[in-house]
Amino acid sequence: MANDKGRQHSEKGSQRMKQGAGESAFVDNLDARIARKQDQHSQKFDTQEDDVQEEKQEDRAGTAVAETSDKDQGARKLGWVDQRELFDGRQEEEFYPEIDLKQFKRERRSRSRLAMVSSSMTGRSGSRSMFGSKRRGTSFSNPNSPVADTDVIGSTPIDAEERTTIFELIDKRNLCVGAVIVLIVILAVTIPLVIFLGNTERFFATPASREQFQTALSSVTDQSTFAITKSPQSLALDWLMLKDPERLRLESENLVQRYCLMVLFFEAGGSGWDFEGESWIGGAPECEWEFVTCINNKVTRIEAVGKSVSGTLPSEVGGLSDLNVFDLSDNQISGSIPESIYEMTRLERLELNNNELVGTISEQIGQLSNLNNLELFDNDLSGSVPSSISNLKKMVILDFGFNLFEGEILDYLMVMTDLESLVLKENSMDGTIPDGIGGLSDLGRLSLEGNDFSGSLPSVIGGLTKLSILDLRHNVLNFTIPTEVGNLLLLDILLFDTNSFSGMIPTEIGMMGELVFIHIESNQLSGPIPTSFGQLSKVQHIFASNNLLTGTVPSVLGMLPSLRAINLVDNRLEGSIPSELCTLPLEGFFVDCFLVVVVVVIAVTVKNGIEADFI
DSSP states (O other), X not given: OHHHHHHHHHHHHHHHHXXXXXXXXXXXXXXXXXXHHHHHHHOTTOOXXXXXHHHHHHHHHHHHHHHSSTTHHHHHHHOOOOHXXXXXXXXXXXXXXXXXXXXXXXXXXXXXXXXXXXHHHHTOOSSOBTTBXXXXXXXXXXXXXXXXXXXXXXXXXXXXXXHHHHHHHHHHHHHHHHHHHHHHHXXXXXXXXXXXXXXXXXXXXXXXXXXXXXXXXXXXXXXXXXXSTTOHHHHHHHIXXXXXXXXXXXXXXXXXXXXXXXXXXXXXXXXXXXXSSOOGGGOOOGGGSTTXXXXXXXXXXXXXTTXXXXXXXXXXXXXXTTOOEEEOOSSEEEEOOOGGXXXXXXXXXXXXXXXXXXXXXXXXXXXXXXXXXXXXXXXXXXXXXXXXXXXXXXXXXXXXXSSEEEEEOOGGGGGOTTOOEEEOOSSEEEEEOOGGGGGOTTOOEEEOOSSEEEEOOOGGGGGOTTOSEEEOOSSEEEXXXXXXXXXXXTOOEEEOOSSEEEEEOOGGGGGOTXXXXXXXXXXXXXXXXXXXXXXXXXXXXEEOOSSEEEEOOOGGGGGOTTOOEEXXXXXXXXXXXXXXXXXXXXXXXOSOHHHHHHHHHHIIIIISSOOSSBO
């Protein structure tokens, strides 16, 4: 009896153990399904069809587990719970209160990330990762759980070596990400620091006093000038100290040149200049200012042609010691040329044409030994041309036209052997044309119009074979026109009108095949019109009125293809007008060719000349 009871107790214990083992397997299986449901919730893009397929798969897996062991009896004793009900939050807590859902979700996220990393790193093909199916889940983290290191279905266990490899890859990735972040932080700190240290003087410099600035600028401005309120110098200094964004220090290399430019701005009415961009007072670096050109941060050119520059030129312009070109032509600048300009020894071009400058040219101009272009025409400069100008051996263009200069052309001008253009027109100069002019072999333009030069035209003029313009109008030159003028084969314009030339027109002029304009009117020329004029195929104007020319009008003039105007009035010509002239489109010929014969006959018999037929 006792043995029967013991056997019954033993069988009941064995049944309870089997029941407990079945319950444990069932709970573990439920853990996996709960994790899988949580993962399904996080994948919002999964379709309903996938959910149905997975439910079927889970049912088959659950059935297989229930049938594999007698332990399933315990699960059936507990009653099969509907799968959809298991994932209701209320029932989860009701049936499995011992599960910490928050801890479970953290574990699920951790294993999900581990699964994604391992899937991308191991390069496994197909839709399944190393954790099993395409839709990965995870069981509750339980070291004693039989499914702790497998996927949901349990088909692909993760061994220790694979886990180690995965975590090494994760560590490497995190290391790379960390290195990039550190590099970005270093750059974000270093770049502003470098900029800051490069401009330390702007942040830590002790502001200099006005007196210190005045002392630093004393090389270009007299100290007493700063005491004058609202003077251009005071305005420039105030701007540098108070308004200039550059905030230059006393030791700044460009302090003087920036100051000199601002004095020019205030002295020459900079507020009214025709800027196309930003005004100088905008505060940009001076090498970026309009009209200014720099080389190696040194101002080398100032060119403001026709930009409404007015006022006067300040002496501070001379402080721009690196200036090569200074061109303020076609403006309204008044006053005299400051002496400081003659100290700019690097100056190569000085062009102040068409302004209102007065005064004289200083003897100090001889210091500008690099000057090759000096243009001061159309001003009111007076006095004589200084003899020191002979030091300017590099001179190429010298233009003093339309001024009030007096005196003679001395031989010191003749030493400028590189001279290509000499213009002294419309002044009050006198004397003779020196023979030394023949040494200017590169001369292309000689303009002495509107002076009081007298005497003869030197025969050496024929040696200037590069001449294209020879303008001697409105002087008192006399004697004959030298025959050597025929050597000027490149001459385009010959202007000898309004002088006192006498004698015959040289026939050699007919050899000057490039001639376009011949003006020899208002002289005392006599004799016939040379028939060699018929060779001037490019000539457009022949003006020889108001002379003592005799004979007839050569018919060869009617064969000049380019002729547009001819003026032969007030001479002693006779005969008829050649019919060949009637075939040319003459702009200056206005008498009907049919009536010309009658008019000419009357003119010859009554007036002894041809007067009314040509302009």
